[in-house]
Amino acid sequence: MLQGGIAPSRVEQFVEARGVNFAVTPDIAREITAAGGTRSLVGAITENSTPDVAETSSPFDSGDDAFDGGDDRNAGPNYDDLIDRAQSSISSSDLNSAFRYAQQAVQLDPSQPTAYSMLGTMLLYGRRDAASAEQAMRAAIERGGTAAFKAYHDHDGSFSNYCEGSFFVTKSGVSFKANDGRDTFETDDSNIKEVKTNGFVGAQYGAFHIKPKVKINNRDNFNFAPATQQRVESQLIIRLIQGY
Known part of the structure; x- marks a missing residue:
């Protein structure tokens, strides 16, 4: 196809x-x-x-x-x-x-x-x-596969407006796709400037952010919250991103 x-x-x-x-x-x-x-x-x-x-x-x-x-x-x-x-x-x-x-x-x-x-x-x-x-x-x-997570993508800087979808980690990068298919995010590891857990935005949900070196869709920061809403899941995602 x-x-x-x-x-x-x-x-x-x-x-x-x-x-x-x-x-x-x-x-x-x-x-x-x-x-x-x-x-x-x-x-x-x-x-x-x-x-x-x-x-x-x-x-x-x-x-x-x-x-x-x-x-x-x-x-x-x-x-x-x-x-x-x-x-x-x-x-x-x-x-x-x-x-x-x-x-x-x-x-x-x-x-x-x-x-x-x-x-x-x-x-x-x-x-x-x-x-x-x-x-x-x-x-x-x-082995060339993916680690798949359930996640929420913040739309307004406070998680009052968000979408739910799947977050994928591979050897070469990360991607997110909303369940309705309308919100997507994808970048290579080489374009990731920073990936850290959040101290403020969505901290109560265990949120983390990714900052690309080159803007994606005119944005330079993306906030995600893990499905478990626990920081331990975000830390796992971050370790996988940084480990490859």
Whole structure:
């Protein structure tokens, strides 16, 4: 679709409405970017993937209980099957099953980022385990994937007017997209002058800000509040941004 001249925002709307039948690998992410896709599009594809294409499995032995779901390599499903089952379980609000399937996917192919990204999100918002969430999110980013957060974007300097959406961190930059698709933000790490927790604006919500070196949409400061409204989540986001 991108190669056919369709704008990334339109492709993203299609992905959110229809989903995709593949998991995002580092190579696929690079192909999407090379074709003109944005980080927001890559993040949307990661979140809406329902793969059904077989992947090559490999042993997993991290020694980390947070990802240890037992050895299910002989049970039959491949990596994409497990991601599909995890996504379906999330849609059904069955987070325990989703967590188990994602763990099994990590064991089956630890080189892929999607399961780590899913685990990170579930650990942060489902189990409130920021430390383990950070470990999983770093694993996703290091494999060419994304760390996905739920966040609020301030519109008026006081969070009286805001939108809710998804905030993505990758190796090379960050992006935000409102749930209604009308408010977007994206920048490379090289254009970030400052990223810090807020001492005043939205401090009660654990807010943080990003200041770009070059203005984006004629703005030189962007305030975000994490979905948990806890400073610990903002600090996690900041560490990930600064760590790559």
